[in-house]
Amino acid sequence: MESDRPLDALNASRNKKVLVELKNGKQVIGTLKAFDIHINTVLDNAEELEENQVKRKIGKVFLRGDTIILISPAE
Amino acid sequence: MESDRPLDALNASRNKKVLVELKNGKQVIGTLKAFDIHINTVLDNAEELEENQVKRKIGKVFLRGDTIILISPAE
Amino acid sequence: MESDRPLDALNASRNKKVLVELKNGKQVIGTLKAFDIHINTVLDNAEELEENQVKRKIGKVFLRGDTIILISPAE
Amino acid sequence: MESDRPLDALNASRNKKVLVELKNGKQVIGTLKAFDIHINTVLDNAEELEENQVKRKIGKVFLRGDTIILISPAE
Amino acid sequence: MESDRPLDALNASRNKKVLVELKNGKQVIGTLKAFDIHINTVLDNAEELEENQVKRKIGKVFLRGDTIILISPAE
Amino acid sequence: MESDRPLDALNASRNKKVLVELKNGKQVIGTLKAFDIHINTVLDNAEELEENQVKRKIGKVFLRGDTIILISPAE
Amino acid sequence: MESDRPLDALNASRNKKVLVELKNGKQVIGTLKAFDIHINTVLDNAEELEENQVKRKIGKVFLRGDTIILISPAE
Numbered sequence: 270m271e272s273d274r275p276l277d278a279l280n281a282s283r284n285k286k287v288l289v290e291l292k293n294g295k296q297v298i299g300t301l302k303a304f305d306i307h308i309n310t311v312l313d314n315a316e317e318l319e320e321n322q323v324k325r326k327i328g329k330v331f332l333r334g335d336t337i338i339l340i341s342p343a344e
Numbered sequence: 345m346e347s348d349r350p351l352d353a354l355n356a357s358r359n360k361k362v363l364v365e366l367k368n369g370k371q372v373i374g375t376l377k378a379f380d381i382h383i384n385t386v387l388d389n390a391e392e393l394e395e396n397q398v399k400r401k402i403g404k405v406f407l408r409g410d411t412i413i414l415i416s417p418a419e
Numbered sequence: 420m421e422s423d424r425p426l427d428a429l430n431a432s433r434n435k436k437v438l439v440e441l442k443n444g445k446q447v448i449g450t451l452k453a454f455d456i457h458i459n460t461v462l463d464n465a466e467e468l469e470e471n472q473v474k475r476k477i478g479k480v481f482l483r484g485d486t487i488i489l490i491s492p493a494e
Numbered sequence: 495m496e497s498d499r500p501l502d503a504l505n506a507s508r509n510k511k512v513l514v515e516l517k518n519g520k521q522v523i524g525t526l527k528a529f530d531i532h533i534n535t536v537l538d539n540a541e542e543l544e545e546n547q548v549k550r551k552i553g554k555v556f557l558r559g560d561t562i563i564l565i566s567p568a569e
Numbered sequence: 570m571e572s573d574r575p576l577d578a579l580n581a582s583r584n585k586k587v588l589v590e591l592k593n594g595k596q597v598i599g600t601l602k603a604f605d606i607h608i609n610t611v612l613d614n615a616e617e618l619e620e621n622q623v624k625r626k627i628g629k630v631f632l633r634g635d636t637i638i639l640i641s642p643a644e
Numbered sequence: 645m646e647s648d649r650p651l652d653a654l655n656a657s658r659n660k661k662v663l664v665e666l667k668n669g670k671q672v673i674g675t676l677k678a679f680d681i682h683i684n685t686v687l688d689n690a691e692e693l694e695e696n697q698v699k700r701k702i703g704k705v706f707l708r709g710d711t712i713i714l715i716s717p718a719e
Numbered sequence: 720m721e722s723d724r725p726l727d728a729l730n731a732s733r734n735k736k737v738l739v740e741l742k743n744g745k746q747v748i749g750t751l752k753a754f755d756i757h758i759n760t761v762l763d764n765a766e767e768l769e770e771n772q773v774k775r776k777i778g779k780v781f782l783r784g785d786t787i788i789l790i791s792p793a794e
Binding site for chain 6: 527535
């Protein structure tokens with residue numbers, strides 16, 4: 270079940286926990302609910318991390334795609 | 345009532361209070377009145393926050409989309 | 420008289436005084452005369468502010484849209 | 495003779511002296527000869543300013559639009 | 570078997586180990602699984618490097634294309 | 645022989661010596677051989693300048709347009 | 720055999736040694752194998768330079784176009 274396109278791979282993480290690294294150095298962890306071709310991304314139950322510790326709870330969050338460096342499965 | 349697209353999720357916050365984080369490090373809280381595909385966003389009754397304290401009242405404000413990192417429900 | 424689109428909200432400020440914050444940290448106040456979809460913006464009777472004090476008078480000014488963070492009514 | 499579009503306002507300065515502020519903090523003053531929708535701009539008899547003093551004469555100059563913050567009449 | 574287009578060359582590394590350098594100075598090494606015209610890239614078995622040492626294991630990762638400087642075969 | 649479009653003005657410098665200022669603060673002087681709508685530019689007999697002194701000879705050079713601040717005739 | 724378009728000039732260096740300067744200040748030298756309209760570029764036998772000394776051998780490398788300042792023949 271190989272995926273040739275990056276967005277297919279991202280789709281495999283839908284409704285699963287992911288770690289998102291932002292260009293401002295912050296990390297947000299949460300359940301991947303939605304994304305689009307710009308990589309605009311919606312997480313649920315999101316938390317901001319600092320050195321792998323929860324810094325604050327954000328809940329639902331819309332992340333503008335151009336602020337994202339990487340998205341990685343976190344479960 | 346799942347939303348597959350990020351802008352649908354944003355739409356669910358219309359007329360509700362949201363927190364917007366900007367690339368210059370500032371935070372603006374206010375009622376989400378409008379947004380478009382560039383994430384150009386209009387808030388009403390907006391306030392600029394500094395360390396979770398209100399720094400100044402802005403009232404109505406148009407935020408250029410490319411300056412936005414994230415938008416999160418705040419109520 | 421709700422406006423669903425951000426540019427409609429901006430249009431409501433046409434010929435009124437607005438405060439524009441730029442990405443270089445400067446603030447310009449003036450009468451909003453024109454804008455387009457890139458948020459290229461023309462102000463009349465514009466003044467540059469520094470800590471809420473008028474630093475210099477600019478008069479008419481064309482602001483390139485991608486340099487703008489936010490536009491807010493100022494009257 | 496109102497202009498609803500920003501580029502119309504810019505057009506009113508054609509063949510007149512304008513001040514251009516660049517994202518690198520420099521200011522260039524000169525006669526506005528041409529511009530396009532990207533705000534690529536050509537000035538004639540241009541001079542670079544530093545603290546309102548002429549730093550050097552440039553003569554004719556093509557400015558790439560994305561480097562421009564603002565253009566303002568200077569006469 | 571020359572490739573005239575850059576993406577063809579990238580394609581030759583599919584399912585092979587590559588080193589990716591990011592604009593924030595980080596290096597990620599992993600198996601190239603997918604990429605698109607924006608250079609959005611998916612690596613498997615990815616590891617973050619620091620001075621050629623593994624700093625942390627990431628596993629599967631989606632890298633937003635505009636954050637990438639270069640991609641190079643690593644086997 | 646007025647030129648209304650910025651690229652026409654640039655075209656008038658073809659095969660002539662121009663000074664190019666780059667966003668990284670460097671200056672390159674050389675004969676303008678080619679350019680396109682992105683302002684991707686080719687110079688011949690190019691030299692890198694530092695404080696108006698030749699720092700090194702580059703010869704032929706392709707400059708990516710988005711790295712250019714301004715282009716000015718240099719003869 | 721003049722070339723009016725920048726990419727034609729670049730094409731003349733195909734299969735020849737070129738020096739590429741990147742926005743992060745690094746220099747890469749290698750054989751130009753491929754490029755596209757975004758200036759995404761593939762070099763073969765690439766080496767990273769530091770003050771004109773080889774710092775490390777990279778071999779084949781894909782460079783994302785928007786990270787490139789200039790490309791210059793190096794033989």
